[in-house]
Amino acid sequence: MTDFPIKVSAGSVPGLWQRSARADLVAVIVIAAVAAALYFLFPSSLALLTRIVAIMLLVLSLDLVTGYAGVATLGHATVFGAGAYAAGIAAAHFGITDPVAMLAIGAVSGALAGAVSSLVILRGHGLSQLVLSIAVVQLAHELASKLSTWTGGSDGLSGIAPGPLFGLFRFDLWGRTAFWLAIALLIVVFIVLRIIVRSPFGMLCRGIRQDAVRVRAMGAPVYFTLVKMYAIAGAVAGLGGALSAISTKVVGLDSLTFDLSAEALVMLVLGGTGKLFGAMVGTLVFVWFEDRISAINPFHWLTIVGVLLVLVVLFAPKGLTGAAEALWRRWRKARP
Amino acid sequence: MSTVLSIGADAVAYGMVLFVISIGLSVTMGLMKVVNLAHGAFAMIGGYVASYATQQLGLGFGIATLAAIIITALIAVPLERLLYRRIYGASELTQVLMTIGITFAIIGIANFLMGPTLKTIALPEQLQGPVDIGFRTIAAHKLFAVAVGIVVAGALWFLVERTPFGIRLRASVDDAAMAGALGVRTKIVYAVSFALAVGLAALGGVVGAQLLPIEPYYALRYMVTFLVVVSVGGAGSIPGALVACLLLGAVETTGRYLMPEFGEFFFYAAVIAIVCIFPNGLLGRAK
Numbered sequence: 001m002t003d004f005p006i007k008v009s010a011g012s013v014p015g016l017w018q019r020s021a022r023a024d025l026v027a028v029i030v031i032a033a034v035a036a037a038l039y040f041l042f043p044s045s046l047a048l049l050t051r052i053v054a055i056m057l058l059v060l061s062l063d064l065v066t067g068y069a070g071v072a073t074l075g076h077a078t079v080f081g082a083g084a085y086a087a088g089i090a091a092a093h094f095g096i097t098d099p100v101a102m103l104a105i106g107a108v109s110g111a112l113a114g115a116v117s118s119l120v121i122l123r124g125h126g127l128s129q130l131v132l133s134i135a136v137v138q139l140a141h142e143l144a145s146k147l148s149t150w151t152g153g154s155d156g157l158s159g160i161a162p163g164p165l166f167g168l169f170r171f172d173l174w175g176r177t178a179f180w181l182a183i184a185l186l187i188v189v190f191i192v193l194r195i196i197v198r199s200p201f202g203m204l205c206r207g208i209r210q211d212a213v214r215v216r217a218m219g220a221p222v223y224f225t226l227v228k229m230y231a232i233a234g235a236v237a238g239l240g241g242a243l244s245a246i247s248t249k250v251v252g253l254d255s256l257t258f259d260l261s262a263e264a265l266v267m268l269v270l271g272g273t274g275k276l277f278g279a280m281v282g283t284l285v286f287v288w289f290e291d292r293i294s295a296i297n298p299f300h301w302l303t304i305v306g307v308l309l310v311l312v313v314l315f316a317p318k319g320l321t322g323a324a325e326a327l328w329r330r331w332r333k334a335r336p
Numbered sequence: 337m338s339t340v341l342s343i344g345a346d347a348v349a350y351g352m353v354l355f356v357i358s359i360g361l362s363v364t365m366g367l368m369k370v371v372n373l374a375h376g377a378f379a380m381i382g383g384y385v386a387s388y389a390t391q392q393l394g395l396g397f398g399i400a401t402l403a404a405i406i407i408t409a410l411i412a413v414p415l416e417r418l419l420y421r422r423i424y425g426a427s428e429l430t431q432v433l434m435t436i437g438i439t440f441a442i443i444g445i446a447n448f449l450m451g452p453t454l455k456t457i458a459l460p461e462q463l464q465g466p467v468d469i470g471f472r473t474i475a476a477h478k479l480f481a482v483a484v485g486i487v488v489a490g491a492l493w494f495l496v497e498r499t500p501f502g503i504r505l506r507a508s509v510d511d512a513a514m515a516g517a518l519g520v521r522t523k524i525v526y527a528v529s530f531a532l533a534v535g536l537a538a539l540g541g542v543v544g545a546q547l548l549p550i551e552p553y554y555a556l557r558y559m560v561t562f563l564v565v566v567s568v569g570g571a572g573s574i575p576g577a578l579v580a581c582l583l584l585g586a587v588e589t590t591g592r593y594l595m596p597e598f599g600e601f602f603f604y605a606a607v608i609a610i611v612c613i614f615p616n617g618l619l620g621r622a623k
Contacts, residue, residue: 066429072427072428072429072432074432120608120612123611123612123615124611124612124615125615126428127365127371127428127567127571128567128611128615128616128617130371130428130432130563130567131563131564131567131568131607131611132608132611132612134560134563134564135564135604135607135608135611136608138560138600138604139601139604139605139608142598142600142601142604143601146597146598146601258560259556262436265432265433266433266436269433299443299444299447299448299452299552300444300448301444302440302441302443302444302447303440303441303443303444303445303448304444305437305440306436306437306438306439306440306441306442306443306444307437307441308437309433309434309436309437309440310419310434310437310438310441312433313423313430313433313434313437314419314422314434317430
C-alpha cells in the first residue's frame with residue numbers, strides 16, 4: 001500500500017528533470033545560435049551587443065526580484081552600479097586586471113549591495129516600497145558622485161585595463177573577445193537561474209509573490225527568503241555591471257541612476273515578467289531599437305517607447321513573449 | 337541667527353512650490369489610488385502653455401496662468417477617460433508603467449512641438465525684483481509662490497471637507513459601489529477630481545517655473561521629487577503634504593547652504609528615515 005505513492009514520485013521526478021533538462025538544452029542552443037547569427041550579421045555592432053548582454057543580466061536580476069518574488073522596485077540599478085564600480089575600482093586602484101577575478105568581484109559586491117539594500121526596500125509595501133527603492137538608488141548615485149577619489153565622480157572611472165582572458169585572449173579593438181565572454185557568461189547565468197527558479201527555493205519565492213501571508217502561515221520565513229533572493233539577484237546584476245566595466249573600460253555615474261532602473265523595468269515588462277526569456281527578449285528589442293532610432297532623434301524614441309508601453313499595459317500585460325505564446329497556442333489549437 | 341532666518345525663508349519658498357505641484361498628485365494618489373508618475377508632465381504642459389501665452393502671444397500673467405490650468409485640464413480629461421480609468425485598482429507596478437509610458441510620450445511630443453530649449457514665463461512688474469521682509473530681501477515671485485501655496489491649501493481643505501462635492505468624493509473613494517448605489521455619479525466625480533488635480537499641477541508648474549525651469553525633461557527630472565514628497569506626507573492628506581514639503585524643503589535647502597557638495601544626499605537620507613519609520617507617510621491613513 002505504502003510504496004505506491006513512492007513509486008509514482010520516483011518514476012515522475014527523473015522524467016520531469018529530464019524534460020526540463022532537454023528544454024534547457026534547447027534554450028541554450030537557441031541563445032548560442034542567435035548570438036552566432038548576430039556575430040556574423042552585425043560584425044560592426046559587437047560593442048552594442050555586448051552592452052545588450054550586460055543590461056540583460058540587469059533585467060534578468062530584476063525579473064528574479066519583481067517577476068518571481070513580487071518586490072516592486074524602481075531602483076535596481078543600485079546593484080548593477082555596485083558591481084560595475086567594484087570591478088572598476090579593483091582594476092583601476094588595486095591592479096586586479098584578470099577579467100575572471102573582476103567578474104567575481106562584481107558578483108560578490110552586487111550580492112552584498114543587494115542584501116543590504118533589500119533590508120531597506122523590504123520594509124515598505126506598494127507605494128512606500130517604490131519610494132524607498134528610488135531613494136536607495138539616488139543615495140547610491142550621490143555617494144558615487146561625492147567619493148570622487150575612488151569613483152572619478154562625474155567624469156567617470158577610467159584607467160581600467162583588463163588583462164587577457166585566461167591569459168590567452170586579448171580584448172581586441174572590435175570587441176570579439178568581450179562579445180564571446182558575454183555570451184558564455186549569459187549562458188552560464190541562464191542555466192544557473194533556470195535551476196534556481198525551478199528549485200523549492202524558487203517555488204517559495206513565487207508563493208510569496210502570490211500570497212505572503214499564507215506562506216508565513218505555513219511556517220516559511222518570508223523576509224529571509226526575500227533577502228536571499230535579493231542577494232542572488234544582486235550577484236547576477238553585479239556580473240552585468242562588471243561585464244560592462246570590462247568591455248567599455250569605463251564606469252560612469254549613468255550606471256547608478258533612476259533612469260536606468262526605470263528603463264530596466266520597461267524592458268522587463270516589454271518582454272514579459274516572470275519568464276527568463278521574457279527578460280532577454282525585452283532587453284534585446286528595447287536596446288537594439290533604442291540604438292537605431294536614437295541615432296535619428298532621441299525624442300522620437302521616447303515618444304515611441306511611451307506609446308508602446310501604454311499599449312503593452314493595456315493589451316499585452318504578459319509582454320511580447322506572452323503575446324507570442326498566446327498566438328502559438330491559438331495556432332496549435334486551430335490545426336490539431 | 338540671520339543665516340537661520342535666511343535659510344528658513346528660502347526653504348519655505350521652495351517647500352511651497354513643491355506643495356502647489358505635489359498636492360494635486362496627493363489627491364490622485366490618496367483619493368483615487370493611482371500612482372500617477374505623469375503628474376510632473378502635466379505641470380510641464382502648464383508651464384509651456386503659460387510661456388507660449390506670455391512670450392509669443394503677449395498675454396498678461398494672470399490670463400496666461402488661467403489658460404494654462406484650463407488647457408492642461410482639457411488635455412487630461414480624455415486621457416482619464418481612455419487610459420487612467422482602466423488602471424484604477426490595478427497593482428502599483430501596472431500604474432507606474434502606464435504613467436511612465438504617458439510621461440515618455442509627453443516628453444517626446446513636447447520636444448517636437450516646443451524644442452529642447454529652456455522656456456521662461458514673463459512675470460508682471462509686481463513680481464519682478466526683490467522685496468524687503470525685514471531681515472533680508474527675497475525675490476517677489478517666491479513670496480507669490482508662498483501666498484499661492486497657502487491659498488491652495490485652504491481652498492482644497494474647504495472643498496474636500498466642507499462642500500457637497502467633497503462629501504461625494506470621499507464617499508466614492510471609500511466605497512465606489514455603495515456610493516454609486518446611493519446615487520453618486522462616481523465616474524463624473526472621478527473625472528472632475530482628476531481634472532482638478534491636473535489643474536493644480538499646471539498652476540504649480542507656472543508658479544514654480546522660476547525655481548524648476550520648464551524644459552522637456554522637466555517631467556522626468558522632478559517626477560521622483562513629487563512622488564517622494566507625497567509618500568512622505570501620506571497620500572491624500574493635505575496637512576501631511578504641507579508638512580512634508582516644508583520639512584523636505586528645509587532639509588534640502590539647509591543641505592545646499594551648509595554642505596553644497598553633498599547636494600541631494602541629505603534629502604534622500606531623510607526620505608529613507610521617514611518612510612522606514614512611517615510607512616504610510618507622516619499623516620497618512622493606515623491601510
